Amino acid sequence: MIPYWRLSGYYFFYFAFVGAFSPYFSLYLQSIGRSAAQIALLMSLLxxxxxxxxxxxxxxxxxxxxxxxxxxxxxxxxxxxxxGFLMTESPVGLFASMAVLAFFWSAALPLVEALTFSHLGAHASRYGSIRVWGSVGFILAVLGLGYVLDGAPIRTLLWITLGLLGGILVYAAVLPEGAAPAHSMNPASLGEVLRRREVRALLTACFFMSAAHGALYVFYSVHLVQLGHHKTLVGWMWTLGVVAEIAVFMAMPQILRRYSLRGILLFSFAVAVVRFLLIGWGANSLAVLILAQIGHGATFGAYHAAGVAAINRWFGPQLQARGQALYGSVSFGAGGMVGGVVSGYTWDSIGAGWTYTLGSAFALMGLAVLLAGWRPAVREA
Structure with a gap:
C-alpha cells in the first residue's frame, strides 16, 4: 500500500514553508535594514x-x-x-539562526524523495500525483500571505512560517519507513555511477539551472515591488508559476510515455534561457510577467520531475538516498549558492535586467553541457 496522504501531507507543508519563506523573507530582511548583499548572503545559506x-x-x-x-x-x-528569528534582528543572530535552519531543513527533502520512490516501487510515474500537493501548499502559502502582508505587519510572516514548520513536524511523525533496498549480487559503487558521462553531464547541467534561478528566488519579489507592483500581485505571480508546475506534474505520466528524459530536460533549459530575459527586461508588462511565470512549469516542474527520475533510474535502490542527496547538493546547493550570491553582488551594481540576463546565460551553459554530455543513444533505464 502506498501511504499516499502521509507523503502528500509532508510535501504540502514542506513546500508551503517554501512558499512563505522564499518569496517574502527577503522583504522581511529588507524591512529590518539589511542590505542587498546581506540578504543574498543569508538566503544563500540555504x-x-x-x-x-x-x-x-x-x-x-x-x-x-x-x-x-x-x-x-x-x-x-x-x-x-x-x-531564533523571533528573538533577534542582529546580523550575527540572523546568520546563526539561518545556519541551523538550513543545515537541518535541507537534510529532509532528498530523503523524502528517496522514501517516496521506495514506496512507489514499479509505479514511479505516480510521483507527480504525490509531489503535486507540495505545489498546492506553495500556492496557498504564497497567495494567502500576499493578501495578509498587504495589510498586516511584515513580522506576521515569522509566526505563520513557524506554524508551517510545525505542520512539517506533524507529518514527519507519521511517515512510514520504506522497504529496505534489495541487495544486488554486484551492486555498482557510487564512483562507478559518477564516472558515467551522462550522469556527470546531468549533475553539471543541474548546477547551472539552479544558478540561473538564483536571482528569481532571492530578488523576484523585491524586483516586482520596486517596479511598483503590489504584494498581492507578487503572490499571484508566484502562484501562477506553481499552477503551471502543477499542470506539468499531473501530466508527467503522459509526457514520459511520449518523450525521453533527455528531451524533456533540453526543452526545460531552452525555456529557462528565454524566461529570465523576460523577467529581467519586461517585468513592467503584466503580459510578459504572466508568460514568464507560465514558463516555470518547464524550468522547474518538468526539469525537476525528469531530473529526479533520471537519478532514480541511474543510482539504483542501494544508492538512492545518496543519489538524491547529490542531486540536491550539486543543483540546489552549489548552483543555488552561486546564483544567489552572484545576484546579490550584481543587483545594486549592474541592475535587475543584467542580473537576470546572467541567469539566462547560466541556463544556456547548462543546455550546452547537456547537449554535449548526454548523447541521444544513451539508454535511460
Whole structure:
C-alpha cells in the first residue's frame, strides 16, 4: 500500500514553508535594514548547507537503512533554528539562526524523495500525483500571505512560517519507513555511477539551472515591488508559476510515455534561457510577467520531475538516498549558492535586467553541457 496522504501531507507543508519563506523573507530582511548583499548572503545559506547536509544525511540513511528517523530529527531542529528569528534582528543572530535552519531543513527533502520512490516501487510515474500537493501548499502559502502582508505587519510572516514548520513536524511523525533496498549480487559503487558521462553531464547541467534561478528566488519579489507592483500581485505571480508546475506534474505520466528524459530536460533549459530575459527586461508588462511565470512549469516542474527520475533510474535502490542527496547538493546547493550570491553582488551594481540576463546565460551553459554530455543513444533505464 502506498501511504499516499502521509507523503502528500509532508510535501504540502514542506513546500508551503517554501512558499512563505522564499518569496517574502527577503522583504522581511529588507524591512529590518539589511542590505542587498546581506540578504543574498543569508538566503544563500540555504544553498550552502545543501552542499554538505544532504550528502551527510544521505550517507547516514544508506548506512542505517532507515530514512524516517533523520527526517523527524530534521523537522524538530529546523523548527528550533527558525525560532531564533523571533528573538533577534542582529546580523550575527540572523546568520546563526539561518545556519541551523538550513543545515537541518535541507537534510529532509532528498530523503523524502528517496522514501517516496521506495514506496512507489514499479509505479514511479505516480510521483507527480504525490509531489503535486507540495505545489498546492506553495500556492496557498504564497497567495494567502500576499493578501495578509498587504495589510498586516511584515513580522506576521515569522509566526505563520513557524506554524508551517510545525505542520512539517506533524507529518514527519507519521511517515512510514520504506522497504529496505534489495541487495544486488554486484551492486555498482557510487564512483562507478559518477564516472558515467551522462550522469556527470546531468549533475553539471543541474548546477547551472539552479544558478540561473538564483536571482528569481532571492530578488523576484523585491524586483516586482520596486517596479511598483503590489504584494498581492507578487503572490499571484508566484502562484501562477506553481499552477503551471502543477499542470506539468499531473501530466508527467503522459509526457514520459511520449518523450525521453533527455528531451524533456533540453526543452526545460531552452525555456529557462528565454524566461529570465523576460523577467529581467519586461517585468513592467503584466503580459510578459504572466508568460514568464507560465514558463516555470518547464524550468522547474518538468526539469525537476525528469531530473529526479533520471537519478532514480541511474543510482539504483542501494544508492538512492545518496543519489538524491547529490542531486540536491550539486543543483540546489552549489548552483543555488552561486546564483544567489552572484545576484546579490550584481543587483545594486549592474541592475535587475543584467542580473537576470546572467541567469539566462547560466541556463544556456547548462543546455550546452547537456547537449554535449548526454548523447541521444544513451539508454535511460
Amino acid at each position: 544553498s550552502v548547507m545543501r552542499l554538505v547536509a544532504p550528502n551527510l544525511w544521505g550517507w547516514l540513511a544508506d548506512r542505517l537503512g532507515a530514512r524516517v528517523p533523520i527526517v523527524r530529527l530534521s523537522a524538530v531542529l529546523s523548527l528550533a533554528g527558525f525560532a
